[in-house]
Amino acid sequence: MTVSTKEEAIEKIKKELSKINEKGKKARTGRFIVSALSSIPWVGGVIAASSALHGEKEQEKINDLQRIWLEEHQRKIEELYYTIYQIYQTLDSSGSEVHERMESEEYLSLVRKGFKEWDNAETFEKKEYLRKLLTNACAISLTTDDLVQLFIEWITTYHETHFMVIKEIYKHPQITRGQIWDKLNGTQPAENSLEADLFKRLIRDLSMGGIIRQHRETDYEGNFVKKSSRRQKSSTLTSAFDNIEPYELTELGQSFVHYTMEEVVTKLE
Numbered sequence: 022m023t024v025s026t027k028e029e030a031i032e033k034i035k036k037e038l039s040k041i042n043e044k045g046k047k048a049r050t051g052r053f054i055v056s057a058l059s060s061i062p063w064v065g066g067v068i069a070a071s072s073a074l075h076g077e078k079e080q081e082k083i084n085d086l087q088r089i090w091l092e093e094h095q096r097k098i099e100e101l102y103y104t105i106y107q108i109y110q111t112l113d114s115s116g117s118e119v120h121e122r123m124e125s126e127e128y129l130s131l132v133r134k135g136f137k138e139w140d141n142a143e144t145f146e147k148k149e150y151l152r153k154l155l156t157n158a159c160a161i162s163l164t165t166d167d168l169v170q171l172f173i174e175w176i177t178t179y180h181e182t183h184f185m186v187i188k189e190i191y192k193h194p195q196i197t198r199g200q201i202w203d204k205l206n207g208t209q210p211a212e213n214s215l216e217a218d219l220f221k222r223l224i225r226d227l228s229m230g231g232i233i234r235q236h237r238e239t240d241y242e243g244n245f246v247k248k249s250s251r252r253q254k255s256s257t258l259t260s261a262f263d264n265i266e267p268y269e270l271t272e273l274g275q276s277f278v279h280y281t282m283e284e285v286v287t288k289l290e
Contacts, residue, residue, distance in 0.1 A: 042113050049124050050109065056129040057105050060113065060137035062097065104139065104148065113287060115160055122159050127166050131158055134170065138177045150176045150281040157280045164276055172277050175230070186223050187232060187270070191278050195236050195267035198224060202262050209262045217261040224268075232274035236267040 058064050112123050122128050135155045139165055142148045151173065158169045189201045202220060210216040227233045270278065 030125075044193055046113070049113075049120060052124060052129060053109060053132065054105060055130040057101075057136045059100070060133045061140045064101070070184045101140075104110075104152050108152060108159075111156050112159050112236070122162075128159050131155065131166060131169055131173075134223055135173055138173055141177070144181055146181060147176055150184075153284060157283070157285060160285050164280070168273075168276070172280055175277065176281065179226070179230075183223055183227060186227060187274065187278065188282070190233055190268050190270055191275075191282075194269050197264045199260070199262040199264035201268070212258075212261060221261045227274075231271055232267050232277060234271050236269045 025253070112119055132155060135151050139148050139151045142151065154172055154176070156167070156170065174286055185205055186201060189204055193200070193204075196204075198220070206216075224233070
């Protein structure tokens with residue numbers, strides 16, 4: 022992509038955002054938009070192609086493949102514009118501390134990484150997680166930028182079914198695996214089924230990732246108390262749909278949910 026086409030793309034979206042008269046706002050808006058677009062290589066090409074194609078007097082010169090390509094990317098441009106506008110509008114209406122954070126290189130680095138993954142996200146839900154994360158990462162300071170980077174990686178790595186499990190545990194603390202399955206799927210399959218294997222994989226991924234854990238009692242100082250082994254011996258292994266051991270979000274998991282699944286979160290107690 023040439024510099025000129027990238028500049029054209031930036032100017033087009035800047036004009037669409039709003040009519041900004043204040044010099045400080047213009048500078049802040051420009052830096053934010055440049056950071057958002059800098060990791061998306063196709064933007065300038067679409068703007069340039071759109072201008073060229075619309076300038077053609079003989080429309081029959083545009084073949085079907087060109088038209089389909091352009092229409093698809095124009096849809097993505099509109100989606101990109103809407104996401105940028107949502108984040109910008111929320112942050113611009115906040116106080117001076119948020120404005121300073123919005124202009125910082127640390128935050129703009131997160132914007133670049135976030136929009137790169139936004140462009141690669143395969144679902145609308147993932148795009149929304151990234152939008153909320155980038156908004157919250159600027160509006161509040163409950164966690165470090167390193168953790169925000171980790172949250173971006175989690176959104177990229179985990180599948181939508183992982184997030185469905187996370188949401189159920191968030192909505193129903195100390196829910197069991199069996200209860201999670203019942204709420205998401207209904208009838209429980211056999212223990213040696215493909216579905217059971219997949220469900221165990223989901224729980225294992227999230228447990229090893231530090232997002233969820235089996236519920237643990239703590240003492241007054243916050244130390245985890247060892248469990249007493251009172252289970253009766255059984256001839257079968259623990260079920261994939263166990264209804265005894267409850268699960269909860271870790272502190273890290275709770276922070277992840279607040280940053281990615283809520284609009285401008287408030288301070289966690």
